[in-house]
Amino acid sequence: xxxxxxxxxxxxxxxxxxxxxxxxxxxxxxxxxxxxxxxxxxxxxxxxxxxxxxxxxxxxxxxxxxxxxxxxxxxxxxxxxxxxxxxxxxxxxxxxxxxxxxxxxxxxxxxxxxxxxxxxxxxxxxxxxxxxxxxxxxxxxxxxxxxxxxxxxxxxxxxxxxxxxxxxxxxxxxxxxxxxxxxxxxxxxxxxxxxxxxxxxxxxxxxxxxxxxxxxxxxxxxxxxxxxxxxxxxxxxxxxxxxxxxxxxxxxxxxxxxxxxxxxxxxxxxxxxxxxxxxxxxxxxxxxxxxxxxxxxxxxxxxxxxxxxxxxxxxxxxxxxxxxxxxxxxxxxxxxxxxxxxxxxxxxxxxxxxxxxxxxxxxxxxxxxxxxxxxxxxxxxxxxxxxxxxxxxxxxxxxxx
Numbered sequence: 001x002x003x004x005x006x007x008x009x010x011x012x013x014x015x016x017x018x019x020x021x022x023x024x025x026x027x028x029x030x031x032x033x034x035x036x037x038x039x040x041x042x043x044x045x046x047x048x049x050x051x052x053x054x055x056x057x058x059x060x061x062x063x064x065x066x067x068x069x070x071x072x073x074x075x076x077x078x079x080x081x082x083x084x085x086x087x088x089x090x091x092x093x094x095x096x097x098x099x100x101x102x103x104x105x106x107x108x109x110x111x112x113x114x115x116x117x118x119x120x121x122x123x124x125x126x127x128x129x130x131x132x133x134x135x136x137x138x139x140x141x142x143x144x145x146x147x148x149x150x151x152x153x154x155x156x157x158x159x160x161x162x163x164x165x166x167x168x169x170x171x172x173x174x175x176x177x178x179x180x181x182x183x184x185x186x187x188x189x190x191x192x193x194x195x196x197x198x199x200x201x202x203x204x205x206x207x208x209x210x211x212x213x214x215x216x217x218x219x220x221x222x223x224x225x226x227x228x229x230x231x232x233x234x235x236x237x238x239x240x241x242x243x244x245x246x247x248x249x250x251x252x253x254x255x256x257x258x259x260x261x262x263x264x265x266x267x268x269x270x271x272x273x274x275x276x277x278x279x280x281x282x283x284x285x286x287x288x289x290x291x292x293x294x295x296x297x298x299x300x301x302x303x304x305x306x307x308x309x310x311x312x313x314x315x316x317x318x319x320x321x322x323x324x325x326x327x328x329x330x331x332x333x334x335x336x337x338x339x340x341x342x343x344x345x346x347x348x349x350x351x352x353x354x355x356x357x358x359x360x361x362x363x364x365x366x367x368x369x370x371x372x373x374x375x376x377x378x379x380x381x382x383x384x385x386x387x388x389x390x391x392x393x394x395x396x397x398x399x400x401x
Contacts, residue, residue: 001027001030001031001035001036002036002037003037003038007023007038011024016066017064017065018062018063018065018066018067018162019066019067021064021159022066022163023159025159026156026159026160027167029156029167030167030168033167033169035168035169037167037168038165038167038168039129039166039168039172040165041070041129041130041131041160042070042124042128042129042130043070043124043130043131044068044070044071044131044132044157044158044160045117045131045132045133045157046073046074046075046104046109046133046154046158046161047075047115047133047137047154048077048100048154049075049077049100049154050078050093050097051096052096054154055096055103057158058107059099059103061107061158061159061162062106062107066107066162067107067108068108068109068162069161069162069163070161071108071109071161072109072110072157072161073109073112074109075114075134075351076113076115076296076349076350076351077097077113077349077350077351078097078349078350078351078355078356079113079347079348080094080098080101082350083356088358088359089358090355093355093356107158112323112324112325113323113324113349114325115295115296115351116136116137116295118140119222119226119298123145124141124145125146125147126145126147127147128145128147129148129166130147130148130149131150131157131160131161132149132152133152133154133156135230135233135234135371136226136230136233138150138229138233138239138240139229139232139240140229142171143225143229143243143247144229144248145248146247148172149171149172150166151233171239171240177210177240177249178210178256179209179211179212179242179250179256180262180263180264181206181211181264181266182212182214182257182262182265182266183202183205183211183212183213183265184214184265184267184268185198185213185214185215185267185268186268186269186270187215187270189220189224191387192368193227193386193387194224195220195227195228195231196227196231196368197231197273197274197276198213198228198268199229199230199231199232199234199235199370200234200276200280201235201268201272201275202232202235202238202266202268203235203236203238204235204236205266205272206236206264208236208238209238209263209264210239210241212242212243212244212250212253212257212262213241213242213243213244214253216244220246222298223300226295227295229241230294230295230369230371231370231371234374244256277370277385280370280373280374280385281383282364282373282382282383282384283384284384284399284400285399286398286399287316287364287365287394287399288316288360289317289318289319289360289395290316290319290365290367290392291318291319291320291321291352291365291366291372292305292319292320292367292368292369292372293319293321293322293350293352293369293372294321294351294352296326297321297322298326299329299330299333301388302320302322302335302339303333303335305318305320306330306335306338306339308392308393309338309339309392309396312342312396313343313396314342314343314395314396315395315396316398317344318343318344318345319344319345319346320345320346320347321347321351321352322346322347323348324348324349327346327347330346344395352375353379357376358379360376360381361379361380361381362381363381363382364382364384365384366384366385366386366390366394366395367384368386368388368391
């Protein structure tokens, strides 16, 4: 890679050991992908982890004096006050979460602890060069906002935030953002859950290609767009998508394909959507809990839940995971009390793939998100995957069909 005089100084340690280490990693990544040079970024999002290896990396940079020149938003771990006050985590896990907070605070991060910053506090404009990690964030900012980021690891994005630059390769280049798979949807996309299904089913048919969707209604909600990208990237490492007439780089099919023929064309039917979810979902029957919020639930989604359970009593645990912003809005709107009075819980700064859910190990729950079901499986937590309404009805009666 060709570095400027200022970049060489950072690499040689003139800005400190931490910045030098971050620059060394970025240069190594750039050389691996044959990038010619670095380009400035204006935003970053780091999918932090309070697991030991990721924490070691963040503390190493912090102890070496690194500071972010681009203050990144960060992913959730678990809400320390909420779960420790209820004795739901052990001392070791609580200490790891506190150390994670301390490390990222010292690096100069924006401590929002949300996986959906692209909806409210870290929203890029079209064409903006950024560095985002997190499996719902990358496809959303690339696809919906038209910003440009590669599918970064947490470590890459943190290094980019420290240096303020990224190697120029991959999805930063217009030619690499073209659709290579044409997906004709012949299914009933009647609600936001249908986009969970669509995102989960498509990678099984197209592999790692970038899809362009035809047949998707133009009135797709922001939650539908979020669900689609989250499941595409979880099920198949798909970093962006196009929807004809909806997303900014797909005003026409030809624009999304950049005038070239697709490598593959597939049709997706309602049967395809239903079959993929059935193959992945646990068997129906009695359940112990319902969990929403992977990605974090929006205020509209929380409102939908509250309307269904107001004045009623839940027979199972209900967990709604959301951002600090949305949690505050639920209190202002009276939704928080509705959920608590029904016997539910709504908590910010938290993720389903965390040690705070040990009491759910070996138990069966329900969720509307395949991503939410996918990660906790390794912790021995099982899910039936259904639409939101069916999940809420199950929480009210204690079983799901």
